[in-house]
Structure formats: structure tokens, C-alpha cells
Amino acid sequence: MATQGPIPEIDDPMIDPRTGEYAVIAPGHTFKSVTQKVAGIVLTDNTPMAWLGGLFLAATVAMGVVVAVTWLVLKGVGIWGITIPGAWGFAIINFVWWIGIGHAGTLISAILLLFKQTWRNSINRFAEAMTIFAVCCAAMFPLLHVGRPWLGYWLLPYPNSMNVWPQFRSPLAWDVFAVSTYATISIVFWYMGMIPDFGTLRDRAKSPLAKYAYGMLAVGWRGSTRHWIRYESASLLLAGLSTPLVLSVHTTISFDFAVAAMAGWHTTIFPPYFVAGAVYSGFAMVLTLAIPIRKFYHLEDLVTLRHLDNMAKVMLATGSIVGYGYGMEVFMSWYSASHWEYFMMWNRMFGPMGWAYWVLVLTNLAIPLTTLWSRKLRVNAAYLFFLSFVVNIGMWFERFVIVVTSLYRDYLPSSWGTYRATKWDYMLFIGTWGLFSTLFLLFARFAPMVPMSELRTMLPQTKIGKGGEDAKAVVQEAI
Amino acid sequence: MPPREGVYGLLAEFNTPGELVQATKLAYGAGYRRMESYTPYPVEEAAEALHFHKTRVPLICLLGGLMGLTTGALLEIWINVWGYPLNLRAMPLFSWPAFVVPAYEWTILFSGLSTCFGMLALNGLPQLYHPLFNAPNFADGASTDKFFLCLEANDPRFDRLETRKLLESCSPISIVEVQH
Numbered sequence: 322m323a324t325q326g327p328i329p330e331i332d333d334p335m336i337d338p339r340t341g342e343y344a345v346i347a348p349g350h351t352f353k354s355v356t357q358k359v360a361g362i363v364l365t366d367n368t369p370m371a372w373l374g375g376l377f378l379a380a381t382v383a384m385g386v387v388v389a390v391t392w393l394v395l396k397g398v399g400i401w402g403i404t405i406p407g408a409w410g411f412a413i414i415n416f417v418w419w420i421g422i423g424h425a426g427t428l429i430s431a432i433l434l435l436f437k438q439t440w441r442n443s444i445n446r447f448a449e450a451m452t453i454f455a456v457c458c459a460a461m462f463p464l465l466h467v468g469r470p471w472l473g474y475w476l477l478p479y480p481n482s483m484n485v486w487p488q489f490r491s492p493l494a495w496d497v498f499a500v501s502t503y504a505t506i507s508i509v510f511w512y513m514g515m516i517p518d519f520g521t522l523r524d525r526a527k528s529p530l531a532k533y534a535y536g537m538l539a540v541g542w543r544g545s546t547r548h549w550i551r552y553e554s555a556s557l558l559l560a561g562l563s564t565p566l567v568l569s570v571h572t573t574i575s576f577d578f579a580v581a582a583m584a585g586w587h588t589t590i591f592p593p594y595f596v597a598g599a600v601y602s603g604f605a606m607v608l609t610l611a612i613p614i615r616k617f618y619h620l621e622d623l624v625t626l627r628h629l630d631n632m633a634k635v636m637l638a639t640g641s642i643v644g645y646g647y648g649m650e651v652f653m654s655w656y657s658a659s660h661w662e663y664f665m666m667w668n669r670m671f672g673p674m675g676w677a678y679w680v681l682v683l684t685n686l687a688i689p690l691t692t693l694w695s696r697k698l699r700v701n702a703a704y705l706f707f708l709s710f711v712v713n714i715g716m717w718f719e720r721f722v723i724v725v726t727s728l729y730r731d732y733l734p735s736s737w738g739t740y741r742a743t744k745w746d747y748m749l750f751i752g753t754w755g756l757f758s759t760l761f762l763l764f765a766r767f768a769p770m771v772p773m774s775e776l777r778t779m780l781p782q783t784k785i786g787k788g789g790e791d792a793k794a795v796v797q798e799a800i
Numbered sequence: 801m802p803p804r805e806g807v808y809g810l811l812a813e814f815n816t817p818g819e820l821v822q823a824t825k826l827a828y829g830a831g832y833r834r835m836e837s838y839t840p841y842p843v844e845e846a847a848e849a850l851h852f853h854k855t856r857v858p859l860i861c862l863l864g865g866l867m868g869l870t871t872g873a874l875l876e877i878w879i880n881v882w883g884y885p886l887n888l889r890a891m892p893l894f895s896w897p898a899f900v901v902p903a904y905e906w907t908i909l910f911s912g913l914s915t916c917f918g919m920l921a922l923n924g925l926p927q928l929y930h931p932l933f934n935a936p937n938f939a940d941g942a943s944t945d946k947f948f949l950c951l952e953a954n955d956p957r958f959d960r961l962e963t964r965k966l967l968e969s970c971s972p973i974s975i976v977e978v979q980h
Contacts, residue, residue: 351945352840352944352945353944353945356840356944356945478875478879484884485884486879486880486883486884487879488880488884488886488888489876489879489880489898489899489902490880490888490891490895490898492901494902495901495902495905498872498901498902498905498906499901499905501909502905502906502908502909505909505912505913506908506909506912506913509912509913509916510912510916513916513919517841517943520943521840521943521944523939523943524939524940524942524943524944525943525944536928537928540920540925540926540927540928541925541926541927541928541929541930542925542943543838543930543932543933543938543942543943544838544839544840544942544943545836545837545838545923546836546837546838546839546842546843546846546847546850546852547836547847547850547852547923548923548925549839549841549842549843549847550842550844550847550852550855551855551857551919551922551923552842552919552923553842554855554857554858554919555857555861555915555916555918555919558857558858558861558911558915559912559915559916562861562908562911562912562915563912565908566905566908566912569901569904569905569908573901576901774840774841774842775841777840777841777945778841778842782816782817783817783841783843785817785818785821785843785845
């Protein structure tokens with residue numbers, strides 16, 4: 322494919338002449354330089370003005386969540402556009418969209434670790450952070466959608482005076498378990514990964530407050546070899562556990578739809594197609610975050626064009642699976658010879674909300690799947706930044722099409738309706754962008770964004786000859 | 801427990817992982833057992849030189865997973881068959897395929913939590929104080945770019961002069977006597 326093509330401009334210092342690929346880390350880095358680069362972002366005394374401005378903007382937008390949720394609690398879900406037959410609306414669209422975005426973080430941190438894709442080391446930390454913040458935004462929606470969020474704990478199995486227990490034959494109960502496990506394990510994996518880096522920050526911090534805070538977070542990590550071996554073992558095990566977990570979460574979410582006997586939902590292709598779509602939108606979000614961050618914090622040496630290229634390739638692959646899913650849905654609605662399926666697809670494409678279907682075809686398939694084949698565009702940060710927005714808009718419309726068009730015109734024409742989101746729907750949705758950005762900006766300022774200990778393992782200085790005698794030569798050469 | 805006093809050990813500092821591994825092998829060959837190396841990233845060769853191979857983290861993970869699976873499955877079966885039986889769509893009360901997903905999620909939840917906390921517990925963490933933090937060069941290097949070998953004073957072969965001589969033969973950057 323593209324990597325087999327002619328080797329591009331060889332004078333580019335970021336290109337390894339042996340492979341023609343972009344380097345994962347720019348040459349000339351030492352243990353100290355990567356540490357200083359990453360720790361410097363956190364430990365600097367001068368908070369960048371642009372960061373403060375961004376935080377102010379994001380927090381302002383996040384106020385939308387506060388206002389919309391307050392009004393919702395006072396008035397009830399009637400302020401949303403949900404009615405019968407379209408009872409799911411924005412709440413479920415946004416839930417699926419946000420949690421899908423989170424999936425790329427786990428994929429990068431767990432699946433790529435198991436496949437020994439070491440290039441992931443530079444981007445896995447903030448991809449994991451993205452997962453956690455996206456899950457925070459996602460989990461809010463079904464909780465509010467139950468109508469009385471203050472009784473949300475009724476979803477959990479606990480002994481109570483009413484003698485009522487959850488009903489485990491419903492996929493909606495499975496969701497509670499899947500999403501809560503996903504959030505917990507993601508946080509554990511993320512925090513565990515940061516312990517050695519918190520140790521580094523503790524040791525390099527100058528202010529007593531930073532020393533104290535990072536010292537507590539580092540739980541006394543001192544880099545002992547025996548600790549490292551257990552730590553590595555635990556990392557691998559958590560990666561092995563997270564891999565089936567991430568696949569199961571979106572599978573369970575797709576069951577919310579697929580188990581229902583509703584035309585357009587009741588299909589076996591939903592689990593793989595949902596997981597692929599989740600990874601697709603998640604990688605788009607990683608690009609949305611990574612491209613400005615590497616520019617703003619001058620991390621081009623650590624998050625190189627190789628990373629952008631690889632992420633674009635993952636998007637090309639998962640986008641193609643999503644495209645296959647769309648094709649199969651259309652094919653099956655014809656091949657099933659079911660009148661209801663046939664009508665659903667016709668209504669989805671040419672009904673009153675048919676425009677949404679064509680938006681999703683344009684943004685999810687037409688634009689990305691034609692251009693991502695070009696290596697030139699895959700290493701063009703500006704283009705990928707633009708494309709990441711296109712794909713996330715497309716993936717939002719995919720969930721809109723699935724949730725809304727199947728519901729609002731079902732079996733009985735007398736019960737047909739329509740769906741119109743209200744300003745409260747929009748306010749809450751846009752507010753979650755602000756919440757996500759606020760959390761992410763705080764993370765970027767106060768936590769090590771790039772895993773320093775994992776970056777060190779990627780440097781040539783780590784190579785040890787038999788008995789250690791080559792090491793010095795290698796280091797001298799590298800420095 | 802009264803605070804310990806005296807020498808904790810001798811801490812040698814190296815520039816490269818290779819020198820550390822060589823020194824560890826030398827000390828191990830000389831009969832030292834109570835020693836530990838400290839590196840800014842995981843160095844497998846250093847663990848081999850210490851003859852440290854086995855960890856019990858996978859076992860803890862397995863036990864946690866089995867516990868989660870049992871807890872999840874028993875909880876669901878008890879609730880839906882005995883605790884609160886509901887006749888829904890004429891499905892059998894014990895409809896086990898529907899119980900797979902939550903039991904599976906709790907398998908992962910329990911094993912994940914026990915892996916992380918088990919790892920910390922085996923490592924003796926959180927432990928906010930450690931004598932090594934008293935060494936002036938340790939904090940600056942061990943978590944950044946230096947490699948340390950500590951021969952601990954409670955080793956029967958430990959002797960301030962002899963041990964220092966042994967470490968000096970590996971030409972480290974520095975040797976520090978660490979106090980408790």
C-alpha cells in the first residue's frame with residue numbers, strides 16, 4: 322500500500338532512511354530530555370494565557386450542563402423533545418456518541434499494547450483521559466433520561482425495604498453493569514499508568530504543594546526493579562482485561578437496540594458495526610485533541626507524523642467496516658423481503674428526515690474513505706484536524722439516524738409522529754462539549770500528558786548488549 | 801515499632817542500564833541477596849540479574865476474576881429466580897443466556913481491581929517514606945535518567961568497607977551510604 326510506495330523526501334530528519342517511515346520519536350532524545358519536555362508542561366510556573374482562555378471558554382460552555390440539568394430536575398424530562406413514539410431522542414444519541422468516542426482510548430491503551438504497537442506510547446495517556454471524560458459525559462444521559470435521576474441508584478442491585486430487585490433479562494440492566502465497569506476499569510488503568518510518572522513529577526517539583534500533591538498520588542513509587550516487574554505484569558493483565566471489556570461495552574449498547582423487535586434495530590450486524598463505529602469516532606476525537614496539543618505544547622518530537630499516519634490508517638480500516646455495515650443494512654432490508662424493513666430503509670433514505678442519512682453518508686463514507694488512502698493527506702495535520710470534525714459529525718448523525726428514524730414511523734401508521742429536539746436538548750449536548758473540554762484542559766495542565774516511563778523504553782539508550790558491555794557505545798552514539 | 805536507625809545500605813549510581821546489570825550480576829555472584837535496583841523504566845535484564853522472575857499478580861487477577869464471576873452469577877440467579885421472580889414474556893426464570901453479560905462484566909471488574917490493588921499491595925505501596933529518599937542523588941536520578949543498585953545492610957555479607965570496595969570495582973558515578 323502507501324508505505325510500499327516511493328520513499329518521500331529523504332532529507333526530512335523525521336524519516337527513518339531504512340524504512341521510509343516517519344520515526345516514532347525524533348532522533349537525539351535522551352532520558353532526561355523526554356522527561357524534561359513532558360514534566361515541564363506540568364511543573365512550569367507560567368500557566369499559558371491561551372490555556373487560561375481556553376479553560377474560561379470551556380467552563381462557560383459547561384455551564385450549559387448546569388443550567389439544563391437544573392431545569393430538567395425542576396421540570397422533568399418533558400422539557401426535552403422526547404415523545405411517543407420517539408422516546409429516546411438526544412439522550413440516547415448523545416450517550417452512544419460519547420461512549421463511542423471513549424472507545425479509542427481503551428483501544429490505544431489496551432489492544433495496541435497487546436499487539437506490541439509501541440508507537441502508541443506517546444498518545445495512550447491522553448487517549449485514556451479522553452476515554453474517562455467521554456464516559457463521564459456519556460453516563461450522564463441515560464441517568465437523566467430515566468426521569469428521576471436522584472433515584473438512579475435503583476438501577477443497582479442492593480437490598481432495599483421495597484423488596485424490589487433489578488431485572489437481568491433486559492439489556493438496559495446489562496448497560497448499567499457494562500458502563501459502570503468500563504468507567505471503573507478505565508480509571509484504574511489510567512491512574513495505575515500514571516503512578517511512575519507522578520513519582521517523576523514528585524522528584525522534579527519545586528513548590529512544596531506540588532511535591533506534596535504528586536507525592537501522595539505517586540504512593541511512594543521509587544522505581545524498584547521488583548516493583549516494575551509486578552507493575553508490568555499488572556499492566557499487561559489490565560490490557561488483557563480491557564480488550565474484551567471495550568468490545569463488550571459497545572456490544573451491550575448495540576443490544577439495547579438489537580434486542581428490540583423494531584425494524585432497523587433488530588439485526589445481528591449491530592455489535593461489530595457499533596464497535597467499529599465507536600473506534601472510528603474515537604480515533605477522530607484523538608486526532609481532534611492530539612493535533613492542537615502537539616502544536617501548542619511543541620510535542621511534535623514525541624507525537625510525530627507517524628502517529629497521525631497510523632491513526633488515520635486505523636480510521637480508514639474502521640470506517641470501511643462501518644461502510645460495510647451501512648451496505649449490509651440496506652442489503653438486508655431488501656433481502657429480508659420484510660415489508661417493514663423495506664419501508665424503514667425507504668423512510669430512512671427518502672422520508673422527511675432523509676437528509677440526515679445523506680449527511681452521514683457524506684461525512685462518514687464519502688469524504689474520509691476517499692481521501693484517507695492518500696499518504697500525503699494522512700500526514701497532513703491540518704487536513705486530519707478538519708477530517709476529525711467531519712467524522713465526528715458523521716458519527717453523531719449515524720446515531721441520530723438509528724435512534725430517530727426507526728422509532729418515529731413504526732408498524733402502525735396511526736401512531737406515527739416526528740421528533741424535534743428542544744433548546745434544552747441542544748443546551749445539554751453543547752454543555753457536555755464544554756464539560757469534556759474543561760476536564761481535558763485541567764488534565765493537560767496538571768497531569769503528565771505523555772507517559773514518560775514508557776517513552777524512555779522507546780529510546781535507543783535502553784538497549785543492553787550481552788552482559789551490558791555494548792550499552793555505553795550505544796549511548797555515546799545516541800547522544 | 802520504634803524507628804530504625806543506622807545504615808540502610810550502600811547505593812551505587814550508574815549512567816546506563818548495562819552497567820547496572822553488570823554490577824548486579826557481580827554482587828549476586830559475590831553472594832549478596834538483599835539488594836534491589838532502581839530504574840526510571842522497567843529493565844527486564846535487571847530483574848534477571850536479581851534472579852527475580854515470579855510475580856503473584858496473575859494469580860491474584862485470576863482469583864479476583866473467579867470471585868467476580870461467582871458473585872455476579874449467584875447474584876443474578878438468586879435475584880431473578882428466588883429473590884424477585886418476575887414472569888416476563890414467558891421467559892424461564894433461570895434464563896442463563898441473559899445473565900452472561902452482567903456476570904462477564906463483574907468478572908472483569910473484580911479481576912481488574914484486584915490486579916491493580918494486588919500489585920500495589922505486593923509492592924508494599926502506598927509507602928510514602930523510604931530510607932532511599934534520604935539519598936541526595938536518588939530523587940534527582942532514579943525517576944529520570946539514572947540507574948541505582950542498593951546493597952542493603954541487613955544482608956549477612958554486608959560490610960561497610962568490603963561492600964564499598966565491591967561496588968567501586970564496577971566504577972559507578974557515586975556511592976552513597978543511605979541512613980534509615
